[in-house]
Amino acid sequence: MSVKQGKQTRIDLNTAVIGLARARNQKASAEQKLEQSKIDLTEVLGVSPSDAVGVTGELDVTLEDLPPTSQLVEMAQSQRADLKAAAARIAADESGLEVAKSLTIPNLKVFGFYDREEGSNLFGAGVSMPLTVFHDYSGEQRQAAARLKTSELEAEALRLATERQVVSAVARYESTAVRLRQMNESILERSEETLQLMQKALRAGKVGASDVLAAQDNLLSVRQEYVQVQNDYIDAVRALEISTGGALSMSAGS
Structure with a gap:
């Protein structure tokens, strides 16, 4: 019409x-992604992909304060299944070492006897000890000690890896929480306000339609970025829960 x-x-x-x-x-691309997301949702919910599913309402991501990092590390080290399994291996290897040590110590047998000889009563006692001349079990003891040492080193490495994972997850969470708060309070709200002002200016004849379209396009870009930050936040929450072995459970939105 303008042309x-x-x-x-x-x-x-x-x-x-x-x-x-x-x-x-x-x-068209967004509609395709929406359908694929619905299929993914049915898989998570455990229902048939042919069932009609949908999401209503707004995504509400609630920011939460974390306990101290040292407390989270302690929670993870007491909760994680892999650390519990490592502790069980150490206990088993300690028992194996004790068994190997017991094999190198001869079993002492104490005995007594009674006999008669030429009208006399003979009483006596003795101690017997087997001599391991051909096999002293020292090799088994060294192997058991080596297995125990290996289990202890592996458990320590796992504890350090757990601590690094928790510290990294905390840093990731705090970073995304700051981005989410800034996006919500500063960028998103101001972009929405700018569009409203441009629409009022258009009705007053102060700006053209292209200016309003530019404001709308900017708001769409900001909303897409906001959704991405929300996704990053949810991923950070999940990383925290995984690193602590489920000891920390947080709300990732509804």
């Missing part, structure tokens, strides 16, 4: 046509 009225050029019209085509492609 016919001489207010816009043919170049402007071509730009608008290209923009419309891009918008339609983006919409």
Whole structure:
């Protein structure tokens, strides 16, 4: 209409046509992603993919304060199944070492006897001890000690790895929490306010439609970035829960 009225050029019209085509492609891509997300949701819910599922309401991501990092590390080291398994291996290897040591110590046998010889009563006692001449079990003891040492080193390495995972997860969580708070309070709200002001200015004849479209496009970009930050936050929450072995359970939104 603007081209016919001489207010816009043919170049402007071509730009608008290209923009419309891009918008339609983006919409088709978004619809495809939406359908795939619904299929993924049915898998998580354990229902048939053919069932009609949907999500209503707004994604509400609640920021929560974390306990001290040292406390989270202690929770992880007492809760994680892999650390419990490592402790069980150490206990088993300690028992194996004790058994190997017992084999190197001869079993002493104490005995007594009674006999008669030429009208006399003979009483006596003695101690017997087997001599391990051919096999002293020292090799078994060294092997058991080596297994115990290996289990202890592996358990220590696992404890250090757990601590690094928790510290890393905490840093990731705090970073995404700051980004989410800034995005919500500063960028998103101001972008929405800018669009509202541009719409009022358009009705008052102070700006053109292209200015409003630019504000709308900026708001869409900001919302997409906001959704990505929310995803990053949820991933950070999940990393915290995994690193602590489920000892920490947080709300990732509803």
